[in-house]
Amino acid sequence: MSTAPHATAPAPAHDDADDSATHKPASTMNALRTKNVAVIGGSYVGHRLAMSLAKALPATHRVVLIESNSHFHHLFTLPRFSVLHRGGEEKxxxxxxxxxxxxxxxxxxxxxxxxxxxxxxxxxxxxEVGGTIRLDRPLPNAARPAGREDDGEGETNLVAYDYLALATGTQLQRPWSLSTAASSSSTDAIEGEGNRTGEVQDTTKAQAIQILQSYQDKVRDARRIVIVGGGAVGVQVALDIAHLYPLRESGKEVVVVHSRDRVMNKYHQDLHNLVMARFGEAGIETILSSRVHLPSPPAAFSGGGRTHMLPLSSGSSVSGDLILLCTGQTPRSALLRHLSPSSLTAAGFIKVDRTLQVQSAELEPGQAQRLFALGDVAETGAWKTVRAAMGQIDTVSHNILALISRSSAAAAAATAEGDDAAAAKELKTFTPGPAGIHLTLGLRESVKFGNPANPDDKPRCLVEEDGSRDMNASRMWANFNVPKDTAWHL
Incomplete structure (x- = not known):
């Protein structure tokens, strides 16, 4: 586990002649930016949208990224760091x-x-204006409106927005998501860890590391591990365990139970075939076309040498001393539950138009057009992967900028505009493409897989060697502009 600081990198060069705005003091720039474009959710999609907007917004606007966690959670790496014992989980x-x-x-x-x-x-x-977001704590001075930094008047936990994008994502079972404490139906409640009331709590970095390390210890100590779910997380966890603790040598057993007749069932048959070949090489047992009946209220599955027997829909059962649930995505869409119930599907995902503006029967059209949703929380027709969301970021960024431009043009109606300006105000639409995924196949290998656009075509499948046990997690630090002399534990 490395906690050494990064090497110091040279400061980036600035072209002073081309960036006159950078010569103005930050306080002056903040005073000019009196309108907010709010983005709720700072995970993969939300932070990329916020950065994209910040680079392109006019001087009248700024981005306010609202994120409850103190640190970005690199979710792709959490299955690996839940298994790899003291393998650099700080990253x-x-x-x-x-x-x-x-x-x-x-x-x-x-x-x-x-x-x-x-x-x-x-x-x-x-x-004519967007609305207001109520937060669970007071705003810091830097985020308050210009002229209201220290006056102490009015509510300080409100953020006014001109436009709002919801990128709140979905909640997976712990430890694959660590943003909130347990609800009554989550893995934590099953394991008896954390609250059983459904109360939402934040997770600090130190707490998150401690949770990952506790799972590392459970995996190390378990003799028979049952993984419920044969999707991406279940496949990755199973192969990571089998490669870190070679099953035939260590005496461990790993069983993957999946309700469908093939693993990774949302993808072309070829991906199932590839994964099953790797499972066979590693000695991983599979039980397909059978659903696990979890007890209600849930029992404790925390390991410690106790064997748990789980009944299956097939009439048989499966036993293990550590049960890892790798099923289900719960959309984090509660903000719209009372504001606009018609905006939610039966499963809780947010309905959007092709422009990714939220569909609503309750909101006035002028209000709804200022409200966007993207990423896993939105029902876009795209697969729930970051790769599928990249086009959504471009669509929402373009459309918010276009709407701001329209508003500015309306405020200056006397200004003549050419065809190019009119074209710039056209809203983009998002069209989902074929599903694709970058999936690890143990500690040394991964596959980049894409479904074909036409059913009769072959899928895209590229298997690569992956020489980094920590999944090159440090690259994300560079993406967040973290100085290279920053210690990993910070």
């Missing part, structure tokens, strides 16, 4: 402090607010 949690320090982002164009959004209050002004 999975990246500080947000420098996200807007990129030289291409003007000073004052973006700020991060670490708070939980409790509710959205749309404006009563007929859609």
């Amino acid at each position: 999975a949690f990246v500080p947000y402090d420098h996200i807007f320090s990129d030289p291409s982002i003007p000073p004052g164009a973006g700020t991060v607010v670490h708070a939980r959004a409790l509710s959205i209050l749309p404006s009563s002004g007929g859609g």
